[in-house]
Amino acid sequence: MKNTGDRRRTIYDVAKAAGVSISTASNALNGTGRTNAETRERVRRVAEEIGFRPNALARGLLSKRSHAIGMLTNDTYGRLTLPMAAGVSEVLVDHGVSVFLCATNNDPRLAQLHLEALLDRQVDGIIFTATRLDLAPPVQLSRLPIPVVYVFAEGPADSVTFFPDDEQGARLAVDHLKELGRSRILHITGPRDYLAARIRAQSYLDACGDGAEAMFGEWSEEWGHEAVQTVFARPGPKPDAIFCGSDEIARGVIDALRDLNVEIPTDVAVVGFDNWEVVARQTRPPLTTIDMELKELGHRAGLAILSLSKGEPVPAGITRLPCRLVVRQSCGSPLQSD
Amino acid sequence: MKNTGDRRRTIYDVAKAAGVSISTASNALNGTGRTNAETRERVRRVAEEIGFRPNALARGLLSKRSHAIGMLTNDTYGRLTLPMAAGVSEVLVDHGVSVFLCATNNDPRLAQLHLEALLDRQVDGIIFTATRLDLAPPVQLSRLPIPVVYVFAEGPADSVTFFPDDEQGARLAVDHLKELGRSRILHITGPRDYLAARIRAQSYLDACGDGAEAMFGEWSEEWGHEAVQTVFARPGPKPDAIFCGSDEIARGVIDALRDLNVEIPTDVAVVGFDNWEVVARQTRPPLTTIDMELKELGHRAGLAILSLSKGEPVPAGITRLPCRLVVRQSCGSPLQSD
DNA sequence: AATTTATGCTAAAAGCTTTTAGCAGAAAAA
């Protein structure tokens, strides 16, 4: 008597098969109202048998909660979005909440279209994410009737926002280098107009004090390569460690150092930022780097939007989640499996 | 009289404001039934004014079509999934269809959970995607009441499936090398138990004939590096071109060649596979490679599931979409901007 | 014995939309 595939079973089918009314069936299944234990069991058994599953549309229509949220991203080739989206999805699926993924391509028309579709679908909330921390969303998200959470993206002043703690991450890198006895630490990072780059650089400067130098450039291997060549070509003392603003830069740095016959980590230790495994694992030697815990960011954002959608209070403002140091072999630490 | 944010406007509000019945309002808005042109315009204007947008839940409940689909993936760090998902989303948003993203992490329990949630939500179809072509889905997808499309993943024999055309892609690479006058072409690729690796290798062998050699190993830079060392250490003629099974391998190959002071492309030309920009653009010289057109795969899968969900016929079986040669500088072609 | 309380169930409404069937009135045909 399993569902024979002709059409989905409804609670009406359950009620009929169990010989009770629809309301009793509903009460029995949800544990609401007053039901005899025996009836309750019977209804549940019957529901199980015929393969009844409540229609989420009907349920959402009534409760005005769709148990779905939208995730708006402007990143399409992103190593950032998918780990976060997976984190969101992972933490919400156990609460019966599904995630609409909307890739806006940074196109305002597309963003507007997606936003309207999400509202029409009565989503319980929206998570906005971007590839840059300081880029405004391509669409007006502030006066919405549903909660919005920003993750890896800047929202209005009083919004709920999650960022990786760039300052702490940078400190983690510098402290690690210092603990290993390095004293002349150089910082090579991305463009100065990226907030994240500025924060990391400032944290590095605060930690290293006099003689510290932050070189801003591009988020590319090429820039890392070029910066190293510049530094090693000019007169004066050479660094014994380089803290890079991204793993890609670190990769360029490592290549350039090898070209110069500088030993890693003996002569110069290198730390990256991102823990982008496919890069960090493949450098020679494998790269010690900072992980931004993207999945955890997704978890937190998911839980926040869940609370907000239930009307529970969530502290507004920016929450910065700690980064994690991933030790590989580019700093001369005791070799350890990763 | 714009929506003041207290609650969403319903068609009841439209009807009242326009002084007509609910059915007339619905007919006017959808162009169904018989309506006077003047009334129709008035209703539409009023709807616009008060910011009415139909509730997708109610609509879906009635029509039994939710205008949403699910995308099931077992890849979480994927450079593959997001471009495809973006392609799907992009092509469907204009048809009013939204996409649920479900990351299964290759965990059958999670996959089952997601699948049930999707069915409860009455999705119109499911797109399954994986990181490997020949991996079975972690959950039973065959006897579902809704259509399923497989993309970059293997489905049952009679299912609708989209793959990149690995054979054509490999041929593209080999032909390109031959046209440039290379004759001793070597193939370095991933593990033999990957279907894609076998297809590409076979295509390469067919095109190159006698003396061709396919070396199977890992999908890693390290393997590319190691393979080159092996080949150049042994006696006998050396290749004048290397076709790599992935951009990562190509990267390792290029590094190893540089270590051996072999000039690229003068002595050896290199072609990759993936057009994974962040790798292919950063090698020195930038890598000529094969693009699998992941976004286009997403487009096609999206259109296929759309047709299927409307009951329109879609040819079953495997459709292989052509790959594209991306010329950069690792083969000695005339330098061109990319 | 008469009244109150508790128990287990059900009918009906609500949530929002689309579709079906059908009702008046006007215009056209007989």
Added chain:
DNA sequence: TTTTTCTGCTAAAAGCTTTTAGCATAAATT
């Protein structure tokens, strides 16, 4: 004039669930 056709609208049903209000019956209290 009477009958038919057409036009423009509306009431009501359907889609599936949860919740509210309430109805019998049995048990407990006065």
